[in-house]
Amino acid sequence: MRDFEGELAQRKQAGLYRTRRQISGPQQPELTSDGKPLLSFCSNDYLGLANHSANLEALRSALPETGLGGAASHLICGHHDAHHELEQRLAEFTGRSSALFFSTGYMANMGVISALAGRGDTIFSDRLNHASIIDGCVLSRAKVRRYRHGDVAELEAMLADTQGHKLVVTDGVFSMDGDVAPLKELARVCRAHDALLVVDDAHGIGVLGPQGRGSVPALGLSEQDVPVVIGTLGKAVGTSGAFVAGPEVLMDYLVQKARTYIYTTAMPPAIARATCASIDLIERDDARRAHVLDLVARFRREAAALGYQLMPSQTPIQPILVGDNWSALALSQALEEKGLLVTAIRPPTVPEGEARLRVTLSAAHSHADLDRLLQALADCRHLLAEPDIAV
Numbered sequence: 001m002r003d004f005e006g007e008l009a010q011r012k013q014a015g016l017y018r019t020r021r022q023i024s025g026p027q028q029p030e031l032t033s034d035g036k037p038l039l040s041f042c043s044n045d046y047l048g049l050a051n052h053s054a055n056l057e058a059l060r061s062a063l064p065e066t067g068l069g070g071a072a073s074h075l076i077c078g079h080h081d082a083h084h085e086l087e088q089r090l091a092e093f094t095g096r097s098s099a100l101f102f103s104t105g106y107m108a109n110m111g112v113i114s115a116l117a118g119r120g121d122t123i124f125s126d127r128l129n130h131a132s133i134i135d136g137c138v139l140s141r142a143k144v145r146r147y148r149h150g151d152v153a154e155l156e157a158m159l160a161d162t163q164g165h166k167l168v169v170t171d172g173v174f175s176m177d178g179d180v181a182p183l184k185e186l187a188r189v190c191r192a193h194d195a196l197l198v199v200d201d202a203h204g205i206g207v208l209g210p211q212g213r214g215s216v217p218a219l220g221l222s223e224q225d226v227p228v229v230i231g232t233l234g235k236a237v238g239t240s241g242a243f244v245a246g247p248e249v250l251m252d253y254l255v256q257k258a259r260t261y262i263y264t265t266a267m268p269p270a271i272a273r274a275t276c277a278s279i280d281l282i283e284r285d286d287a288r289r290a291h292v293l294d295l296v297a298r299f300r301r302e303a304a305a306l307g308y309q310l311m312p313s314q315t316p317i318q319p320i321l322v323g324d325n326w327s328a329l330a331l332s333q334a335l336e337e338k339g340l341l342v343t344a345i346r347p348p349t350v351p352e353g354e355a356r357l358r359v360t361l362s363a364a365h366s367h368a369d370l371d372r373l374l375q376a377l378a379d380c381r382h383l384l385a386e387p388d389i390a391v
């Protein structure tokens with residue numbers, strides 16, 4: 001039998017062993033983690049909606065009408081009014097013809113990519129794309145060509161020497177770096193080389209663009225430029241699930257072909273109702289976006305002044321680049337001793353030698369919360385050598 005214990009021991013030795021902490025109570029910056037109070041800077045609840053009273057109320061008031069369980073897959077008898085209304089709401093919110101509600105972003109990426117590309121086709125994927133995109137590419141059985149992060153010139157050269165159906169897939173906002181993909185340029189080369197562009201905007205929806213409509217409208221682009229957008233609902237939207245939005249014919253095709261849509265139980269319909277309520281808030285409330293972006297600007301200024309190496313990100317994802325796994329763990333541990341939760345992110349989630357602390361900011365943080373983080377970072381700065389990684 002394979003030496004599972006040995007492999008785990010090796011991971012521990014390399015500083016790559018992963019542990020879970022146990023959270024009690026609702027998700028919010030003030031967490032109880034393994035019984036200890038911590039101020040968290042690592043959730044994806046960028047707008048502080050995961051525990052918003054209007055969303056909780058929408059969930060509570062939906063339950064008597066919808067019941068709890070999804071009971072069946074969408075194509076059997078699980079497709080509820082509430083799912084349907086959410087899909088219409090998501091299409092309208094993203095300015096697209098049609099949308100489809102998936103149970104998770106992981107499943108949306110796996111299902112969409114493997115349905116839209118298959119044997120004999122070629123998928124072009126940014127090297128820093130999320131794991132679920134990578135797995136969707138594998139599942140598709142298409143040929144996969146990875147281009148350097150954000151390198152549109154390299155992608156264009158690859159597109160030019162490839163025959164057959166082509167699909168280009170990218171994160172909209174990169175999950176571990178926080179930068180936005182060069183969507184305008186990607187749209188241009190996809191048009192020029194007849195490739196279908198798919199953007200996973202998991203971290204852009206709710207945060208970027210007019211009324212939080214995402215990174216595609218933020219760059220002045222529409223369905224003509226980026227035909228397929230995927231978004232998750234468990235991050236800025238604060239609920240659960242995911243969606244894909246685009247031309248009706250593609251959504252129809254996905255209903256026929258996306259295995260992670262077809263062969264899974266529909267989400268509890270009450271979640272769809274709560275999600276509609278959350279989208280109403282997102283559309284209405286520019287103040288949350290303005291506040292979190294204000295915190296981002298301040299964090300960047302003040303953390304850089306402390307000598308920390310930040311990445312070129314203007315989004316709530318603000319990684320502090322550290323380099324080796326042990327230093328990242330030591331900094332995270334020292335912050336935790338000061339009552340702050342900022343997890344260390346290590347390979348394979350990020351490239352070898354680029355371990356980091358992934359600081360995320362939320363509209364639920366106050367400036368006083370940020371004061372605490374910056375003070376702790378000032379106190380812990382001596383733990384790191386001078387920055388030595390070029391970004």
Ligand code: PMP
Nearest residue numbers: 104105106130171175202232234
């Ligand atoms: N895409 C990206 C870019 C992500 O960061 C994530 C989650 N970390 C997902 C997809 C998966 O979404 P979900 O958590 O809804 O499965």
